[in-house]
Amino acid sequence: MTDVDVLIVGAGPAGLAAAVELRRSGVSVEIVDQRETIGGAIYRQPIAGVSPVRQTASAERRWHALADDFAASGIAVRHRSVFVGVDGTGLVLIEDRHAGKVRQIAARAVILAVGAVEKVLPRPGWQLAGVSTAGGLQVMMKETGRAPVGRVLLAGNGPLLIAVAAQMAKLGNPPAAIVEAGDPLRRFAAGVGLCAYPDLVTEALAYLRTVHLHRIPWMRTASVVGIERRNNSLRALVRDGRGRERVFEVDRIGLHDGIRPNEFGLPAEHTEEASHPVILRAGDCREALGARAAISDGRRAAGEIARRLSGGGSRPGNEIKRLRQAQDVLGRLFQPVDRADPLLRLPDETILCRCESRTVGDLRRLCAGPDAPSGREVKHNGRYAMGSCQGRFCADNTAALMAALGPDQPPPSPEDLTGRRWPIRPVPIGAIVAARGDETIPQDEQQD
Known part of the structure; x- marks a missing residue:
């Protein structure tokens, strides 16, 4: 049937x-x-x-x-x-x-x-309350019709940061700054290639115009290298391509490093x-x-x-x-200027798996022996991807860092840590019992 x-x-x-x-x-x-x-x-x-x-x-x-x-x-x-x-x-x-x-x-x-x-790369302090994804802030604005309150910093890589900044500005609270790892204004060849897609150019120019009119700082070739909680605010340390540093005191931070x-x-x-x-x-x-x-x-x-x-x-x-x-074309336009692997530069104390509070240093120690562990061994011995999200948010970054730490080894995939299973998410026991209650129990399953 x-x-x-x-x-x-x-x-x-x-x-x-x-x-x-x-x-x-x-x-x-x-x-x-x-x-x-x-x-x-x-x-x-x-x-x-x-x-x-x-x-x-x-x-x-x-x-x-x-x-x-x-x-x-x-x-x-x-x-x-x-x-x-x-x-x-x-x-x-x-x-x-x-x-x-x-x-x-x-x-x-x-x-x-x-x-x-959204893809979000780990940074020191990215697990703190008040740090979310930029896309999450955008969805909240679409649902509530209001910009996030307080001073907001947008950081990471990609055109979504500009779109979110423009939408925040139109709702009355432009962000304190946009911190962008790439520098699309210096990639002339890729920018010319975008002219073949007039709809994309029109949308991009509309967002950039709003950012310019509201005088939102757009820091290119820069990245957030650390986040700390200071009293009731977040302290974000931003470093540009020349090594110069600047500190932003904000209430919220929206991170974004692309989508997958x-x-x-x-x-x-x-x-x-x-x-x-x-x-x-x-x-x-x-x-x-x-x-x-x-x-x-x-x-x-x-x-x-x-x-x-x-x-x-x-x-x-x-x-x-x-x-x-x-x-x-957009990928080439916004490609990070610093091509070094950002995961390899993370301090040992950086949280990698937020559910289990496992750090970059924990993973480095697991992978330091003569025999590189498999993804399954890292999961069971290090508890990566063992928390409530079952690797939904950490498996990609953990597998990528494992590959960077062992360039001579076969690169692990996120599925090596997560496996393939369903259900996709937990189901309440009551929902299963209720479904069972709708059925007639066969005679051979009934008990006195």
Whole structure:
């Protein structure tokens, strides 16, 4: 028995675009999303009674076009529902937080469209209260319609820092400064290459204009090398490419070092039709290229599924390839000027695994012997990736530092520390019991 032809996990741009395309192909489709509203992180909708934060004109046009198409489709969304995994019989398990129970859904295909996560490199003091991701500050602004209060420092690498600074300024609280590891103004060749993508140039110029008008300092070729708590404020030590240092006394710090696919704990893509559904990934969880590419990739995944299920569906165009090239240009434009590995320069006392308070020095000592430990040995002997996040936030940095410490050894992967498992996240025991209570217990399982 099939409950729905295609189940889509995630109501961001990729998931919504895939759903609309599938409905046009005559395929039954349903979406599950952990939030009460659609849009994902990129198009995060405000809470009730709050006006949306204004974005660039092109971004707003994309969102309204997608949202209108989705509203007209009449596709059902299971809100406050968390994807748990696909069980051994091929059923999709969903934690329904409205009902407080786990539900089983039989689908012929599943599209995973769960977006991207921010990359944040460790720095001394990055675990302190008041230090968050810059993207987290941006999402908060989209939800509440307000800028974060107090003095805020934005630091790291990439164009998102400029976008967040501009949005903060428009909401009345420009950041104290932007600390950028690259220097896009000095990379003329890459900047010329960006002219092939006029939409990106228009958005970038709009953000830069806002930063300039509000006189927000943009410190390039610089980085935060230490954070300390001083009474009720944070003290951030910033060092530029010439070794000059400056201290910022702020209330909050937003860090950002790029984005990567949110693939932690996801089942592998599965295209062989057997007892399990066809599983495809779409959007930033397959390749982190931004909102435009996510919409195109959602349509690509929908077309592939439709062809498998009914022989219909559209063929993908070249839009994703073009946007991949645009991201490559941005990567060169914002490439950190200092090419030395930042992980190797961290002091031993720097926290690497925040859940278990394991430090860079702890890992160096584990890797100091003649036989380099495997990722699994580091996990069990050093407790890296053993905390409540199970490596969601530390496995990438731990594996990267292990590779840097042992350049002559085969480089470990984050999966060496985390393994491949589901559920993706803990499920309340009560939700499992409630699901069991919905079933009739077979006679041979009943007890006197």
